[in-house]
Amino acid sequence: MSAQYKMIRCNINGRDVEKMVDVRASLTDMLRNEYHLTSVKKGCEVGECGACTVLIDGETFNSCIYLAIWAEGKHIVTLEGLLGAEGELSDIQQAFIDETAIQCGFCTPGFILTAREILDADRMFTDDELRKLLSGHLCRCTGYENIFRAVKKAMYRRQGREIDF
Amino acid sequence: MYDIKAIYEAESVEDAVRLRLAHPEAQIIAGGSDVLVQIREGRRAGKELISIYGIDSLRGVCLDEEGSLRIGSLTSFSHITRDPLVQKHCAVLGEAVDQIGSPQIRNIGTIGGNTCNGVTSADSASTLHAWEAVVELTGIHGRRLVPIHDFYIKAGTVDIRAEEGEIETAILIPRKSYEDTFGHYIKYGMRNAMEIATLGCSVNVRLSKDKSTIERCRIAFGVAGPVPMRAPSAEAVANGQKPTRDLAEAFSLAVLEDINPRDSWRAAKNFRKHIAVEMAKRALTESVKRAGGELL
Ligand SMILES: Cc1cc2nc3c(=O)[nH]c(=O)nc-3n(C[C@H](O)[C@H](O)[C@H](O)COP(=O)(O)OP(=O)(O)OC[C@H]3O[C@@H](n4cnc5c(N)ncnc54)[C@H](O)[C@@H]3O)c2cc1C
Ligand code: FES
Ligand code: FES
Secondary structure (H helix, E strand, C coil): CCCCEEEEEEEECCEEEEEEEECCCEHHHHHHHHCCCCCCCCCCCCCCCCCCEEEECCEEEEHHHCEHHHHCCCEEECHHHHCCCCCCCCHHHHHHHHCCCCCCCCCHHHHHHHHHHHHHCCCCCCHHHHHHHCCCCCCCCCCCHHHHHHHHHHHHHHCCCCCCC | CCCEEEEEECCCHHHHHHHHHHCCCCEEECCCCCHHHHHHHCCCCCEEEEECCCCHHHCCEEECCCCCEEEECCCEHHHHHHCHHHHHHCHHHHHHHCCCCCHHHHHHCEHHHHHHCCCCCCCCHHHHHHCCCEEEEEECCEEEEEEHHHHEEECCEECCCHHHCCEEEEEEECHHHHCCCEEEEEEECCCCCCCCCCEEEEEEEEECCCCCCEEEEEEEEECCCCCCEECHHHHHHHCCCCCCHHHHHHHHHHHHHCCCCCCCCCCCHHHHHHHHHHHHHHHHHHHHHHCCCCCC
């Protein structure tokens, strides 16, 4: 086809932005190529691994199977958006470090954004519920256990409770 | 970058109908969790698309004038599961779609896509059959209502008249279908997440006031044939009977008269038949329990 472009206005990590975007682009393409937000990883690109996960209006989506043109008017958060004003890490990022929930790091940004949605629900989940909520991500390194502990720990902290692994 | 020839964005249902008539070759894309994956695979590469994802009026659940539960075609699975009206009148539908893919897939996937794809393993399909849902289509001649059973023509093909500009606009569950009715869905898969059903079974019952009789029992399967299907022989065994263990046994064996599963790499025909009987029994037992009864 002859290239078809469209102006896409949205809010990314708290900033209102706009760019001309190729209508064939996925949201992953737009975030990486136009905005250089390279925490958004390309894993499978068919919705199975969760490496490309971002928050759109507070819900997690696989940005690889989300058209960039659908981002019009949306609030998008990527891992870069979790950094504090002074570059400090968010609670969930620190928990991942503390629990050694990261090895190669490829799955980490996606997991952390899903964890963010879980924490923002502001309630306790059971272990089974947490496992189900985290099931949209594949990790080829850690074996998941430390990731699970990091999310659980951050959830307990937010609820002002002591962790009892 | 996706291999898309051109994309037209509909802003309203009328707009979608007009675009369909203007671009007869173009295919509808809703949440895209089937369509975009198929473009990547090459199966749908190089096509024109009409995106209906931006039509917000097709999102949400309400009770219509006749008291039917009305689910807009673009409502995502996670929103269906969380919806108070669904929880009250047809909780099993929310539970069924909560077993789809992963949390992210449940945020993007729509009930419209899960029915219009005509797929027998679609996790909403057996429950929609068991609750005698009605599909609402809107085209150039206005609204057309089709019972879900008639909507499925063959594997991958449903009764949508593209030449009349039709799109699916809602799924309706009539009041007489959900009143005093309780159900249960079982998905059999090799793992709990990211797995297409090897077999899906949805049962629901309405018991008499004193809970002594099954007034109405309905059961439907996914992956027991090329399209989702009811099991009328099994229903006939249970209707009007006392809920007993013997009845559950007879009911579950009767499904074998109705279903016609196939051998596939996922599972053998005989294995599917074997689990169909067990799933029917368990789903009936749980449905009776949820309706306030007990198998004697
Ligand atoms: C990783 C992954 C896991 C999955 N797991 C499951 C699973 O466990 N269970 C399951 O059932 N499905 C699963 N799916 C499949 C998919 O998510 C569902 O079928 C979903 O319901 C499709 O909805 P959609 O809005 O994304 O549809 P789309 O991809 O946009 O469309 C699907 C089809 O329906 C047509 N269509 C959609 N909406 C309309 C409408 N309103 N009017 C007319 N035509 C329309 C389209 O033209 C297309 O042919 C999975 C998909 C992925 C990528
Ligand atoms: S890259 Fe998007 S889910 Fe794998
Ligand atoms: S840390 Fe390597 S894939 Fe998860």
